Amino acid sequence: MASALNDLIGYNLKRAYMVVQADFRETLGKGGLTARVFSALTLVVEQPGITQSDLARALRIERSGLVAIVDELEEKKLLKRVSVPGNRRVQPLRPTAAGKKVFRSVLQTVRGHEDRLFSVLAPEEQVQLLTLLKKFRQGTEKD
Amino acid sequence: MASALNDLIGYNLKRAYMVVQADFRETLGKGGLTARVFSALTLVVEQPGITQSDLARALRIERSGLVAIVDELEEKKLLKRVSVPGNRRVQPLRPTAAGKKVFRSVLQTVRGHEDRLFSVLAPEEQVQLLTLLKKFRQGTEKD
DNA sequence: TATTGTTATACTCTATAACTATA
DNA sequence: TATAGTTATAGAGTATAACAATA
Numbered sequence: 001m002a003s004a005l006n007d008l009i010g011y012n013l014k015r016a017y018m019v020v021q022a023d024f025r026e027t028l029g030k031g032g033l034t035a036r037v038f039s040a041l042t043l044v045v046e047q048p049g050i051t052q053s054d055l056a057r058a059l060r061i062e063r064s065g066l067v068a069i070v071d072e073l074e075e076k077k078l079l080k081r082v083s084v085p086g087n088r089r090v091q092p093l094r095p096t097a098a099g100k101k102v103f104r105s106v107l108q109t110v111r112g113h114e115d116r117l118f119s120v121l122a123p124e125e126q127v128q129l130l131t132l133l134k135k136f137r138q139g140t141e142k143d
Numbered sequence: 144m145a146s147a148l149n150d151l152i153g154y155n156l157k158r159a160y161m162v163v164q165a166d167f168r169e170t171l172g173k174g175g176l177t178a179r180v181f182s183a184l185t186l187v188v189e190q191p192g193i194t195q196s197d198l199a200r201a202l203r204i205e206r207s208g209l210v211a212i213v214d215e216l217e218e219k220k221l222l223k224r225v226s227v228p229g230n231r232r233v234q235p236l237r238p239t240a241a242g243k244k245v246f247r248s249v250l251q252t253v254r255g256h257e258d259r260l261f262s263v264l265a266p267e268e269q270v271q272l273l274t275l276l277k278k279f280r281q282g283t284e285k286d
Numbered sequence: 287t288a289t290t291g292t293t294a295t296a297c298t299c300t301a302t303a304a305c306t307a308t309a
Numbered sequence: 310t311a312t313a314g315t316t317a318t319a320g321a322g323t324a325t326a327a328c329a330a331t332a
Contacts (some may be wrong), residue, residue: 001201004250005185009261009269010163012276014178015203017160018300019283020153035157036322042148055292058144060158065323067292081291089290089331107147118152120282125275127150130270133155134266139263140162161323179299195311208300210315224314232308232313 020117027113033106036061040069041095044079049092060141080103102129163260170256176249179204183212184238185223188246192235203284221245 005011007059033041036059043058044050052070056063070093073079080101081091095103118126149202167178176184179202186201187193195213199206213236216222221242224234238246261269 001190003186003189007181007273008253009257009273009276010167010178010253011182012273012280013156013160013163013286015280016276017153017156018203019280020156021227023283025151034321035153039148039154043146045212046146047144051290052292060161061322062289062324064293064325070291087332091291110151110153114152118279121275121279125278128148128271129275129279130152130155132268132275133152133159134149135268136159136264136272137155137162138282140166140260141158177298194313197316204299206314207299207302207316213314230309234314 023113023117024110027109028106037069037072038106038110040066041073041078041099041103042107044073044093045095045100048094049082051090051092053090055093057143073099144181151240166256166260170252171249180212180215181249181253182222183209184216184242184246185250187216187236188243191237192225194233194235196233200237216242 003142025032028034028038039059040055041054047054050058052066053063056066057064057072070079070081074081077096079093079095082094084090084092118129121129164178171177171181182202183198186198190197193201195209196206198213199209201245202209213222213224217224219238222236222238225237227233227235261272264272
């Protein structure tokens with residue numbers, strides 16, 4: 001049935017996001033990393049020593065919300081809050097060896113999930129979609 | 144800074160969705176309809192007499208979650224739960240005159256929000272994005 | 287004065303399970 | 310037996326406000 005909703009990009013974006021989110025969870029399985037925890041681990045591995053404030057800014061979430069995520073990653077021994085001589089305010093985040101290993105493994109799983117899920121689009125279409133989303137983000141996200 | 148996250152469609156989808164969601168709220172303002180309430184009102188106006196079960200299916204949310212949405216719309220006098228002689232189990236949803244009026248008005252506001260927000264993409268790009276999202280949904284949403 | 291990390295708190299959205307009344 | 314609407318409940322995810330320690 002035709003609906004005005006179908007012509008709204010926002011609504012289609014939401015529905016598409018729900019599909020991806022659900023499949024991500026299903027793929028990572030019970031006890032697996034959630035999307036937001038995975039994204040935090042990714043940046044910590046890529047930018048070892050990043051502070052929580054900078055990580056929150058990069059992920060576009062509040063510092064307060066990041067605490068639980070970092071707690072979870074630290075409990076799982078995937079990263080450490082380290083102390084810096086001379087600056088007792090920051091506690092840069094450093095991935096453990098296990099953290100780096102888990103990241104590489106989970107990244108492959110996530111890529112598999114994306115490849116499978118987005119296979120309903122042709123390869124050029126996948127690139128198009130990615131490009132359009134990036135351009136939209138670049139033009140609209142504040143800062 | 145380059146990150147593996149930037150190459151994941153899902154992550155970009157999430158970030159784009161967050162931007163749209165935030166702007167939707169800001170545009171509709173305090174006390175305005177939320178996105179999900181607007182989507183429900185839309186279908187009730189377009190398909191007067193739709194049941195809650197069918198509406199939940201169409202919106203891809205649980206029946207239980209729809210109750211609060213319908214409650215809100217009924218409190219705002221934008222729709223009515225009507226009774227059907229001969230079937231006391233269903234209570235089809237019918238938009239009120241105010242509901243139809245508000246819908247038309249809000250739809251224009253929402254279109255304005257989308258036009259403004261997505262103006263960072265060229266018109267052809269907007270169509271492309273919409274088309275790709277629809278195709279993805281069609282290929283992946285269950286049923 | 288401003289910033290980092292943190293806690294407390296609340297709100298939105300969604301889902302699961304179970305109930306009731308009906309069909 | 311199955312379905313429509315509902316309630317209760319919980320779990321993600323996010324945000325705001327405030328605070329202590331530190332810069």
